[in-house]
Amino acid sequence: MPDWRNPPRLFIPGPVFVREDVLKQLARPPLGHRAKEYSQLHQETVELLKKVLFTQQHVFLCTSSGSAIWEAAIRNCVGPAETVLATCCGAFSDKWADVVRLCGRNVDVLKVEWGQPITPELLDARLATGKYAAVTLVYSETSTGLANPVYQIAEMMKAKYPEVLVFVDAVSAMVGMPIHFDQLGWDVAFASVQKCFGIPPGFTVAVVSNRALEKSKTIPGRGYYLNFELWAEAAQKNQTLVTPSIPHIYALRYQAERLVNEGMENVWRRHQQMADYVRSWAKERFALFCDERYASNTLTTIKNTRGINVAQVIAAIQAKHNTVFGNGYKKLKDITFRIAHMGDITLEDVRQLTQWIDQEIG
Numbered sequence: 001m002p003d004w005r006n007p008p009r010l011f012i013p014g015p016v017f018v019r020e021d022v023l024k025q026l027a028r029p030p031l032g033h034r035a036k037e038y039s040q041l042h043q044e045t046v047e048l049l050k051k052v053l054f055t056q057q058h059v060f061l062c063t064s065s066g067s068a069i070w071e072a073a074i075r076n077c078v079g080p081a082e083t084v085l086a087t088c089c090g091a092f093s094d095k096w097a098d099v100v101r102l103c104g105r106n107v108d109v110l111k112v113e114w115g116q117p118i119t120p121e122l123l124d125a126r127l128a129t130g131k132y133a134a135v136t137l138v139y140s141e142t143s144t145g146l147a148n149p150v151y152q153i154a155e156m157m158k159a160k161y162p163e164v165l166v167f168v169d170a171v172s173a174m175v176g177m178p179i180h181f182d183q184l185g186w187d188v189a190f191a192s193v194q195k196c197f198g199i200p201p202g203f204t205v206a207v208v209s210n211r212a213l214e215k216s217k218t219i220p221g222r223g224y225y226l227n228f229e230l231w232a233e234a235a236q237k238n239q240t241l242v243t244p245s246i247p248h249i250y251a252l253r254y255q256a257e258r259l260v261n262e263g264m265e266n267v268w269r270r271h272q273q274m275a276d277y278v279r280s281w282a283k284e285r286f287a288l289f290c291d292e293r294y295a296s297n298t299l300t301t302i303k304n305t306r307g308i309n310v311a312q313v314i315a316a317i318q319a320k321h322n323t324v325f326g327n328g329y330k331k332l333k334d335i336t337f338r339i340a341h342m343g344d345i346t347l348e349d350v351r352q353l354t355q356w357i358d359q360e361i362g
């Protein structure tokens with residue numbers, strides 16, 4: 001019987017497996033969050049994250065899950081008379097469009113079939129109307145396993161629509177795939193730590209451009225908890241607006257240092273190698289759900305072409321090996337399954353998992 005006291009090894013696309021040494025960081029005693037020693041921890045963490053994300057702009061440490069920044073980007077940076085173009089290519093990007101509506105802002109949708117990418121050409125055609133103040137994009141769509149061509153989109157946007165703000169959900173991409181935040185010309189990007197950072201859930205890293213912060217100061221009704229201007233004031237003192245989850249910050253500092261020491265090129269290559277392996281395994285036995293040219297390097301969504309009973313296979317592997325992988329997301333539940341290969345999951349780990357799946361499906 002599954003039991004929380006005996007937690008399975010996680011290959012679901014978040015939360016993912018966390019190393020013992022990272023778990024130990026979360027057990028350190030708290031600091032006073034207005035004390036000098038906290039500011040030291042905060043500053044070191046932010047400086048390391050700036051290296052991970054190739055930015056000189058604002059890195060905010062936010063005690064919330066990632067979804068908070070869907071809302072924060074909209075409430076801080078979009079005026080009540082402005083319209084957002086939400087690009088939709090799967091469950092998470094669809095949800096962000098809903099969040100724009102729930103924040104009471106105007107939204108138009110650019111939708112492609114699930115498994116297809118948002119291309120620079122499609123986006124260009126919509127932005128040519130001159131109607132939009134901002135665009136929302138999901139880097140790695142965790143439902144379909146697709147990574148949008150964000151570097152090509154950025155080149156197009158910088159050349160033709162430099163005034164349009166770009167908000168990027170990088171939740172399942174950040175760390176596992178390249179993000180040169182300043183070079184990309186993005187305005188807001190974020191990731192919760194339970195994906196490629198390999199930390200337990202409950203905390204988020206958010207990057208905000210200087211111009212997005214300046215614009216936010218002109219927007220009415222931004223609220224308190226997710227207010228970028230107030231975050232920036234606190235960050236000047238190497239603090240956060242409210243009491244942060246200091247255990248998460250210990251773990252984040254630790255992980256960011258490991259990443260910087262490994263070198264981001266090496267980190268991205270490691271994710272690419274795991275992705276290549278899982279994709280070739282999947283293609284021999286099943287098929288990829290998304291257009292392979294756009295497959296994400298942090299997780300693979302596999303089309304269940306053999307009609308296996310996914311829930312049964314997951315349950316069997318949990319019973320035998322105390323390990324679980326992901327079923328399909330929402331409407332893809334039975335027609336796909338998902339394997340995460342991000343964070344501190346290793347190539348050896350995914351090889352072992354796929355062997356176990358092979359044993360179950362025969």
Ligand SMILES: *Cc1c(COP(=O)(O)O)cnc(C)c1O
Nearest residue numbers: 014065066067092142171172192
């Ligand atoms: C996991 C995920 C989210 C949700 O993040 P939370 O931390 O659960 O709020 C949003 N977007 C994408 C692409 C994700 O993978």
